Every structure is written in structure tokens, then in C-alpha cells.
Amino acid sequence: MTLQAMTSAYLMWLLFIAVYDFRQRRVPNWLVLAGAFLALVALTLGMGPVKHDWAAALLGAGVAFGFLVFFYALGVMGAGDVKFAGALGLWVGFSALLPVWLIGSLLASLHAVLWLILRRWPVSPRFSLAPFGPSPPTDGSPSPTRVRFIPYAAYLALAAAVWMVWGRQSA
Template identity: 35%
Template sequence: MGVGAACVSALAWCSALSCYDIRQRRLPNWLTIPGAVVILTVAACAGRGTPAWCGAVALVGLYLVVHLVAPAAMGAGDVKLAAGVGGLTGAFGYDVWVLAAIGAPLLSAMWALVAVAVVRRPNSSVPHGVSMCTATLAALALVVFSP
């Protein structure tokens, strides 16, 4: 699979996850787990298995700690999604992983601020999976489409 096909597949997967998360406020196992398995398998076949696994394990570890400390702040679906997006960004390099890992919580925080300040909904929840997918795709785009 070429880089272009991988990007289109990642875009389709992230779009499906984001739409589901916005509508249902949850990330289903039937999208998160197979996506992570495919990403880690393709990365291994492309010779990027070790960085992909390192990225997946590191991001799952971070998200799992947050989930265990504050389960209302981050759901288990976000932890499972972390395996896929962590593996995907890890396969493209440490800098891509860091950019996505930092970008996702920043996007969620900005989205929450807009929800409170503009929409005036102080108790509204923000689906973090959308931010995870957006940050991942943005970080990948910076690497794939940069000269």
C-alpha cells in the first residue's frame, strides 16, 4: 500500500470515527480495534512496525492514566483509539507522534472553550475522538505533503 492509499484510508477511518463520536458521544470497538490492528499490521509490513508499536503503546499509556484518574474526562473508547492513532503517527516518526499527541488535547480544550463562551453551554461535553483524529490527520499532512 502506497502512502497515498494509506492517507486516504486513514482519512476515511478518522471520518467515520469522528462522525460516530459526534453523534453518539462514544467510539465503538468495531471501528477502533480493527483500525488499530490494520494500522499496526501495515506498519509492520512496511518496515515501520517498531516505531508504530512504540507510538501506540506510549499514547495508550498516557490516555489510560488519564482515563483511570478521571474516567468522566476521557472514555475507554478514546484509550482504544489511542492505539490506532498512536501507531499511525508513530510509524511516521517521533515528531509526528508528538505533534498529534499535543494537538489533540489542545483542540479539545479550544472546542470546549468555544462551547462555553460562544454557545453558552457550560455543561456540554466535547467528543475527544474528533480532536484525536483531526490532530493525527493534520500531523500526517504536514509530513506527507511537505516539500
């Protein structure tokens, strides 16, 4: 396996995560595990798209998972987002976490602001909100299942791809 093939696998994994999270508002375990497995293979072969060692990869995975599990415990983030962040930490290592988190959080914040603006849009708010997934109940009643409105894993995946293109060039 070549470095180009491993980089392609990494970018395809990010694409699958983003598409799945945007469409389903969840990240399946099999997809997270596949990415984590590929990251471990890349580390073992020394062919990761981001050059770092095992210590940086494990620290990145632990910090990403540990930081986001706090938000999961508060009920504002899904478990798939947390697990994906841990697997992503294996790929990018500790040093790239901050730029990826910043870009991903900025994108997720823009999503939330746009959702709030369109929700109040007087011309067919249901149509304008269609790309943003299901709407929460407006009468204050709890929904039978928790609905995630912001696909955070998708935005982290996009941020990681952006960092691969622009962040590595400046490093």
C-alpha cells in the same frame, strides 16, 4: 495494495472516527479494532502512510494508550478515546505523537472554551449549544449515564489528518 490505497484507508478511518465521536460522543470498539488491524497490515506490508518500523509503532501505541489511560482512571476521558489513541499510535508511531497530541488537545480546549461561553450566552443557550452535544445537569444531580462533552478522539483524528498534510511536508 498500494501506498495511496493504504493512506486513503487511514484517512477514511480517521474520518469515521471523527464523525462517529462528534455525533455519538463515543468510539465503538469495532472501529478502533478495524483501524488497529489496518495499521498492522500496513506495517507488515511496509506501506503505512507514515514511514516507521514496528518498534516505533508499538512504542507509539503503548505510550499513547498508557498516557491517556491515566485520564480515563481519573474519570475525565472515555475508554474509547484511550483505545483510539493506542490504535492511532500504531499508525503514526512514537515520533508523531507529540504534534498530534498538541493539535488535538488545542482543538479540544477550544471546544471546551466555546462550550463554556455559549452556555452562558443569554440568547437561547439551548440552541447555541446544540452542536456541542447534550448538556450536563445544572442542578448538581448526577446523570444516569456519564455524558462526554468533548469528543477527544474526534479531535485527535483531525489532528492526525492535519499532521499528515502539514507535518510530513516539514519533516
